[in-house]
Amino acid sequence: MSINSHTNTQDTVRVKTLIEESKDSRKLLMLGEKTIPKVLFVVAFLSLLTTVGIVLVLVTETIEFFERVSVIEFFTGTVLRPLSQNPEFGVLPLINGTIISSLIAMLVAGPIGIMTAVFLSEYASDRTRRVLKPMLELLAGIPTIVYGFFAFTFVTPLLRQFIPELGATNILSPGLVMGIMIIPMIASLSEDAMSAVPNAMREGALALGATKLEVTFKVIIPAALSGIIASFVLGISRAIGETMIVTIASGSSKNFTLDVTESMQTMTAYVVEVAAGDAPAGSTIYYSLYAVAMTLFLFTLVMNILARYVSRRFREEY
Amino acid sequence: MKYMESDQVLKKMNRRILYNNLFKGVFFLATTVGIIVLAILLIQVFTEGIGYINVNFLSGRLSTDPDHAGIMGAILGTLWLMAVVIPITMLLGVCTAIYNELYAKQGKAQSVIQTNIANLAGVPSIVYGILGMTIFVRTLGLGSVVLAGGLTMSLLVLPIVIVSSQEAIRAVPQHLSEASFGLGATKWQTVKNIILPAALPGILTGTILALSRAIGETAPLVVLGIPALLIPFPGGLFDRFTVLPMQIYYWTLDASLVDEYANLASATIIVLLFMLFLLNSTAIIIRNKFQKRY
Numbered sequence: 263m264s265i266n267s268h269t270n271t272q273d274t275v276r277v278k279t280l281i282e283e284s285k286d287s288r289k290l291l292m293l294g295e296k297t298i299p300k301v302l303f304v305v306a307f308l309s310l311l312t313t314v315g316i317v318l319v320l321v322t323e324t325i326e327f328f329e330r331v332s333v334i335e336f337f338t339g340t341v342l343r344p345l346s347q348n349p350e351f352g353v354l355p356l357i358n359g360t361i362i363s364s365l366i367a368m369l370v371a372g373p374i375g376i377m378t379a380v381f382l383s384e385y386a387s388d389r390t391r392r393v394l395k396p397m398l399e400l401l402a403g404i405p406t407i408v409y410g411f412f413a414f415t416f417v418t419p420l421l422r423q424f425i426p427e428l429g430a431t432n433i434l435s436p437g438l439v440m441g442i443m444i445i446p447m448i449a450s451l452s453e454d455a456m457s458a459v460p461n462a463m464r465e466g467a468l469a470l471g472a473t474k475l476e477v478t479f480k481v482i483i484p485a486a487l488s489g490i491i492a493s494f495v496l497g498i499s500r501a502i503g504e505t506m507i508v509t510i511a512s513g514s515s516k517n518f519t520l521d522v523t524e525s526m527q528t529m530t531a532y533v534v535e536v537a538a539g540d541a542p543a544g545s546t547i548y549y550s551l552y553a554v555a556m557t558l559f560l561f562t563l564v565m566n567i568l569a570r571y572v573s574r575r576f577r578e579e580y
Numbered sequence: 581m582k583y584m585e586s587d588q589v590l591k592k593m594n595r596r597i598l599y600n601n602l603f604k605g606v607f608f609l610a611t612t613v614g615i616i617v618l619a620i621l622l623i624q625v626f627t628e629g630i631g632y633i634n635v636n637f638l639s640g641r642l643s644t645d646p647d648h649a650g651i652m653g654a655i656l657g658t659l660w661l662m663a664v665v666i667p668i669t670m671l672l673g674v675c676t677a678i679y680n681e682l683y684a685k686q687g688k689a690q691s692v693i694q695t696n697i698a699n700l701a702g703v704p705s706i707v708y709g710i711l712g713m714t715i716f717v718r719t720l721g722l723g724s725v726v727l728a729g730g731l732t733m734s735l736l737v738l739p740i741v742i743v744s745s746q747e748a749i750r751a752v753p754q755h756l757s758e759a760s761f762g763l764g765a766t767k768w769q770t771v772k773n774i775i776l777p778a779a780l781p782g783i784l785t786g787t788i789l790a791l792s793r794a795i796g797e798t799a800p801l802v803v804l805g806i807p808a809l810l811i812p813f814p815g816g817l818f819d820r821f822t823v824l825p826m827q828i829y830y831w832t833l834d835a836s837l838v839d840e841y842a843n844l845a846s847a848t849i850i851v852l853l854f855m856l857f858l859l860n861s862t863a864i865i866i867r868n869k870f871q872k873r874y
Contacts, residue, residue, distance in 0.1 A: 291769075292766075295766050295768055298768050299679070301675075302675050302676075302678055302679035302683055303679055303684075305672055305675035305676055305679065306675065306676040306679040306680060306684070307693075308672060308676070309672075309696060309738060309739070309742065310693060310696050312700060312711075312735050312738070313700060315711055316707060319710065319715065320707075323714070374613050374614070377606065377607045377610035377611070378611040381604075381610065381611045385604050385607055385608070394615070397614075398611075398615070401614050401615070401618050403856065403860065404796075405796030405797070405798070405852065405856070406796070406797075406799075407825045408621070408625070408796075408828070408849050408853070409621075410829075410832065411832045414835070415832070415842050416621075430836070442617045445613070445614045449614075473596050473597060473599070473600040475596075475599055475600040475603045476596070476600075496702070499702055502704070503704025503705070503706070503707075505704065505706045505798075509799075510829070510832055530704065530706050533706050533709075534706065537713065537802065537805070538805070540805070543718065551710070552710070555706070555710050558704060558707065559704075559707050562703065562704055563702070563703075565702075566698070566699055566702035567699075570698070
């Protein structure tokens with residue numbers, strides 16, 4: 263009896279300390295439970311800080327630029343001569359070059375991308391798709407500098423055999439190569455949109471006697487239109503922001519023209535030229551880099567917001 | 581009275597079937613366009629460059645003399661860049677993904693963060709270059725060193741890592757964490773012991789793909805002011821450096837001056853593509869080997 267009660271009290275003491283210990287470790291655990299989300303929140307906030315950083319840097323330096331060059335002169339000027347004795351800072355030649363190169367790229371990537379998407383989503387067998395898709399992904403994984411090299415050393419000389427008046431640097435060749443680069447992006451986004459169309463709709467149309475082609479044009483594409491348009495807009499945004507291909511293959515002439523055989527400069531290529539040219543900090547040229555980058559940033563931002571708006575607003579829900 | 585002209589119906593039907601087959605061919609041809617160009621590009625690069633790859637080229641220092649030019653410095657620079665980008669993007673990316681997926685309350689703040697990440701992914705790389713040049717190189721006074729380049733590249737690829745990590749975390753089935761909670765584990769214990777290990781293959785795959793984007797990027801580094809000809813090898817975070825894409829860029833620009841520079845650029849492209857190939861193979865192996873199906 264006495265032995266029993268002895269062990270009992272000892273046990274109680276042991277259990278009590280165990281409870282105490284467990285409470286202590288529980289407290290530590292709970293402290294962690296409370297602080298860790300806060301730490302994670304701070305880190306998650308860092309990504310927001312990147313945006314703030316980009317906007318802040320661009321806005322402050324752009325304001326500095328507009329104190330030297332008027333906003334109207336910048337946005338309506340058709341002449342860009344940053345290095346001349348009496349420099350002129352019209353951004354229109356750069357916007358012109360950007361739009362033309364993107365347009366050429368989209369003329370290639372748009373039709374080919376959507377036809378690729380149709381083939382992969384509607385016609386290809388599982389086996390064909392398994393072979394073709396990784397190849398397209400490979401195309402998307404090639405660094406842009408490699409495309410630039412390809413445009414400059416292969417595509418331009420090739421085109422010059424057919425178009426003798428084509429310059430050694432021109433906007434046509436980088437535009438075409440940029441189009442090839444964007445095909446995988448448009449194809450894969452459009453294919454996602456087409457695959458999301460329920461099979462019941464396909465089967466319904468096929469059961470009514472439509473051919474696959476008719477199903478594609480009358481059922482699938484209308485149903486997936488929002489996704490397809492969104493992929494186009496994202497493709498344009500990608501083309502606008504593309505830098506190395508146009509920098510290498512289109513040269514640095516700031517021509518304000520519609521002639522695609524001539525050298526033109528895009529906004530991105532101008533930033534590269536000025537930044538690589540070691541413009542002294544504080545000079546007007548240096549600040550012009552930020553004004554152009556700001557314009558570029560706004561262009562792509564609008565495109566990205568538009569793409570999201572289109573795919574959300576006009577989505578057909580099934 | 582005849583309701584149907586069977587001849588006409590047959591003719592019409594044959595035409596529709598013909599169109600269908602015709603367009604199937606057109607769609608297939610369109611699909612091959614990209615692949616054919618890719619093949620031409622690779623053949624072009626390999627025929628021009630493969631003869632220039634030898635031990636001296638891979639281990640030598642840069643030189644204006646094409647016969648003695650080597651790209652060891654650029655290879656080391658690329659490796660140093662990776663050494664900065666991997667830990668930073670993994671740490672920031674995974675933490676952000678955990679917060680967004682598992683801790684953030686659904687609401688305004690959450691949607692602001694998500695929209696922001698989507699927008700950041702669409703910002704042209706050259707704008708990141710300007711950010712890096714202004715903040716890291718000039719304001720912090722780092723100069724165009726490994727650390728500045730690495731931080732800039734980290735910011736550039738961070739959205740990719742965040743998005744793929746979020747997808748990996750979302751793919752972990754609910755019942756695993758519910759079982760963990762049922763055994764009395766706290767939220768962080770569940771995250772640390774259950775969710776992260778299960779999501780790790782997906783996170784690693786995303787990080788490797790982001791990394792291959794980072795080592796192929798050129799534009800931000802041009803803006804940072806990476807020099808054309810740099811003789812000493814980088815040995816630390818605060819050394820000036822160059823990377824493979826920069827070397828390709830400079831040799832391509834000068835290809836009209838010295839013909840052989842085009843060959844050197846091709847050879848460098850082969851080395852870069854080989855590194856990308858290794859990275860992507862690793863990603864595929866990780867995905868196939870460690871991806872569990874629940």
